[in-house]
Amino acid sequence: MEDYLSENEKWEAVKAWLRENGLSIVAGIAVGAAGLGGWKWWQAREERLALEASARYEQVLEAFARGDQTRGKTLIGELERDYTSSPYVDQAHLLSASSAVSSGQLDQAVESLRNVVDKTDDPELAQIARLRLARVQVAQNKLDDALKTLGTDDPGAFAARFHEVRGDVYFEKGDKAAALKEYRAARENGIASGPGAEVLDLKINDLVADAGPGGAPATTKAN
Secondary structure, X not given: XXXXXXXXXXXXXHHHHHHHHHHHHHHHHHHHHHHHHHHHHHHHHHXXXXXXXXXXXXXXXXXXXXXXXXXXXXXHHHHHHHOOOOHHHHHHHHHHHHHHHHOOOHHHHHHHHHHHHHHOOOHHHHHHHHHHHHHHHHHOOXXXXXXXXXXXXXXXXXXHHHHHHHHHXXXXXXXXXXXXXXXXXXXXOOOOOHHHHHHHHHHHHHHHHOEOOOOOEOOOOOO
């Protein structure tokens, strides 16, 4: 009988605990279920937005492929407005810049590339945009602007390309010694094979052949 009363007392204690805490348990289960439902809703929403952004980017590609830059820019504006955080926004601006360069509209190319440099959340894409922007600025003969764009910070995996473009800037400025130094640094930092290496070797060999009596290329002033 004492054992029975002991078990009975335990059961009564359990029921009392459930009466006191049952509501919070139910609430916790409800919150957990709501959280799971919210997570699934968020995932579904992100997938839907990604598909929509992809479809809009395809329209951008088609517009520029037709040479319809006006339509392409309109679509980019819509893409940027409706899908601000989508990586397709950056890709669309790079595409716009490439199209602008092909048609000789260098100022528009600069605008598109600056948009990527200033706004992208992808650090590697920012470096690519900086390289392209510097090349466009060289084509515009805005050499000091190009050097500013390239900067002096460590570009990591893009170091070789940065050295090469910086060499191009110095060459255009007439500082052949500085250009040769940058080209050699590009060679040492990873441009070791392929067409890019062949072009770089031509640049280096031309400057070495142009070396003065002291072994350094002659320096001239850019026009």
